[in-house]
Each structure stands twice: as structure tokens, then as C-alpha cells.
Amino acid sequence: MSKNTVFTYKKASFVGSIILVLFLSGCQAANGEPIDPDTAGFFDRYFVLTFSSVIKGVANFFHGNYGLSIVLVTILIRLALMPLMLKQTKGSYQTREKMAIMKPELDDLKEKYKEKKDSESQRKMQQEMMELYKKHNFNPMTSIGCLPMLIQFPILIGFYYAIRSTPEIASHSFLWFNLGQSDLIMPFIAAAIYFFQFKATQIGLDAQQRKQMAIMGLISPLMIGFISFNAPAALPLYWAVGGTFLIFQQVLSKKLYQQKPSTITTEPIKN
Template sequence: MERTSVFTFAKKYSLIGLILIIFLAGCGSIDEPVNADTEGFFNHFFVYNFSLLIKGLASFFNGSYGLSIIVITLMIRLVVMPFMLKQTRSSLEMQDKMKELKPGMDAIKKKYKDHKDRESQMNMQQEMMKLYQKHNVNPLASLAGCLPMLIQMPILIAFYWAIRRTPEIAAHQFLWFDLGQTDIVLTLIAVAIYFIQFKVTQIGLEPQQKKQMAILGLVSPVMIGIISLNAPAALPLYWAVGGLFIIGQTLISKKIYLAHKNSTAETT
């Protein structure tokens, strides 16, 4: 049984979300404004309400749709933050447990290195499971730790489409760019932020894990760049703000976990 990384699952779910967005972009009229008469459960109850929220907050901020998008992005991140903090802590705990198991796992793999027959492989799996049980480790627990990624995905996708299908956004400017036009500078900023986010998630991982995740870590920034170059600047603005929030959240989570770990070690 191969070593499981929670961050690998998290990145995979992020990638699935991006692929889903692209898939949805090819299904239906992405330029059709969303309104109260728009058909479809998801469009009517999720996308349309987000569109109303965007316009309502923009009115509150004297017509600034840029500020409206930023505030809603932060609101969404704050709502899912407790789940994400729990997921980060679970993943860090799993990393520590897997580090403790590594010598035993390496010994088992070495034992069966030259035995590729089915019976030997089954014996190796059984010894791995006994090792997990001995240390009270459930290798499938990492899947549950990624549940927050799945919970927030419909919300983020709905907000994504609300931005694309609210025509009022395109008529406004924010900072140096037009919200309705593609902006290369903002796209590069969003790509850089998500690449930094990937690097932050790698803090504390072993070199082998970092190497395994190297290509996967480039996928999200590249996909965001491709989508942003074919979308209004409001989208990379949303991604950039969300990415910055996640970077701060991840750093804080890891710092809190490390402090708790050190405090526990001192008391024992």
C-alpha cells in the first residue's frame, strides 16, 4: 500500500473543480445574463442569488463591483474557513503519523522488493495493514479530510458563473483594469498567487512528496492562467483574492498546529 498524502487529494479535488468549470463552460450559454426566469435549479437558486448579492453590495459600495467581488470572496472563504482549518490540521496529523510509519513501511517494501507475484503482494498489503493498525492509523481517513474541498466547490462554481453572467460587472472599472475585459497583468498576479499557494502547502513535506507533487502543483496555476486569458478580469480578481486568503489561512493553520504539537510534547 502506497503512502497517502492528504495534500495530494486536496490538489486533485482542486483540479477536478477547475476541470468541472471548463466542462460547464461548454454546456449552455455562458454569455446569457442570469435572472429570476433563468431555468435550472443550480442557476436559479445559486447563480442568480449570487448575482443579486454582487449587485446589492456594489450598490452599497457606491457602484464598485470590484469591491463587491472582493468582499463576497472573503465572505465565502470565512464561511468555509472552519472546515478548511480542520482539514489542514487533519492532514498535518496524518503527515506526522506517516513519518512515524515510514521506517516500518520501508522495511516491508524492502522485504518484498524482489517478489512481484500476487501472493507476495497480498502478503505485503496485509503486513502494511497490520502496521497501520498497530499505530492506530486509518489510511482512508485522508479522504474524509478533503470533504471541505467538496463542500465549497458548488459555492465557488456558483459565484464563478454569477460573475460571468452578471452583465453590469463588465461596464465598470476597478483599480487599473476594466472588469469586463481580459487583463494580462491581473492574470499573471493570479497565477503567481496560486503557485505561491502550492509552495505554502508543501511546507513540512518530505522531499520525495514534494517531487511527486511537482507537476500536479503546476496544473492549477496554469489552468487559472488559461481560463483568465479568455475571461473578464473580474475572474482573476476573484481568484487572486481567494488565493491570498488561502495562503494566509494555511500559514496560520500550520503555525497553530506546530505550537500545539510543541506544547503537547513539552507536557509529556
């Protein structure tokens, strides 16, 4: 485990969001057609159809406003997932703090074995590193938790396909656009919001880490913008609302958990 543990965690999380976008763009199972409840599989029956019913129920409550329904349900889903995501973010900050505490000792250990490349020396270095982790009550495996990310995937994917496979959405308009037709403005809005969301994830990273993530930061917005040009406007609406919420969540998590270097104690942080 190196000093880039937290950065690797952030990188993995961001790559996960890109994989989600690629998955949604590449999997066209629903193809925009209604799902037959009698023949639907487990995922369609319990995720897609459930979210479709929720979208229609909220829209009916607001006199058939499906655009507002998508906005509200997206926010509700993100609110439901936020405790998990905040916990995940808190863990990443605690990991960074522990790594900051251990850094002098880790640097000394690396310097000690810098010129020793034989297998026996490398084994001893790994052994001493494990002892250092134990001393500071640090588990590198549990510190990089991906469970919250894995939990949110089926929920977000199910909601995505619910939007695609709910025919009532296509026959309604919201703001200036028709939800069932592509729009020239919404793709730019959705892409811009996800670009700013990426910039929010860079707060607190050093210059080298920001540089390493620069290319990755363009992939997700570009993919979302590209897909949105060929998709019903309901989808970039969903992405725009979700991305805006993620920016708020990112800023909130940094205010709650991010500590200035001067506030980091020299005592091991208990799990």
C-alpha cells in the same frame, strides 16, 4: 498504504483545484448572459442567482462598487469555507504524524516480505499491515478525506458563474480596469498569486515530493493566466483575491498544525 499517504492526499487536493479550474474554463453554460429565474434549474436558482443577488446587494451598499463587492464576497466565502479546509489540513498533518510513528514498523514489514512475491506472502503482508494500522488506531480510508473539497466545489462554481452572469458588473470599473473587459495586467497577477499559493503548499514537503509536484505547480497558474486573458477582468480579480486568501490559509494551517519531527511523539494519536 505507504509512507507517501500524506503526499498523495496533498496531491489529490491540488489536482482537485486544477480540475476546478478546467471545469470553470470548459463549462460555458452561463456564457456571460443573465439567468432567467423562471426557467433556471436547481443549481442556477439556488447557487448562481443567490450569489448574484449578494454581489449586487454588497455593491449597492458601497455605492455601486462592484469590484469591491467581488473582493469582499470572495473573502467572505473563503472565510466560511476555512473551518472545513483547516479541519482537512489538520487531518493531513495527523496522518503524517501517524505515518512517521509507524514508519519503522512499516519498513521492517516491507523488508520482511521484500523477496516474497507470491500471492500467499502478499496476502500475509497486507494482513500484518492492517494489524499495524489497527494497533496505531489508523484508518487509511478516513485519513484521506475529500469531503471539504467536494463541499466547496458547488459554492465556488456558483460564485464563478454569478460573476459571469451578472450584467451590472460589466458596466463598472475597479482600480485601473473595466470589470467587463479583459485586462493585460490582471492575468499576470492572478497567475503569479496562484504560483505562490502552490509554493506555499510545498512547505514541509521533502525534496522528492516537491520535485514530483513541480509540473503540477505550473498547470494551475498557467491555466488561470490563459483563461484570464480571454475573460472579463472581474474573473482574474476573483482568482487573485481567492488565491491570496489561500496563501494566508496555508501559512496559518502550517503554524497551527505542522509539528517539527522532534515534537512527534511515539504514542499512537487517537482519532
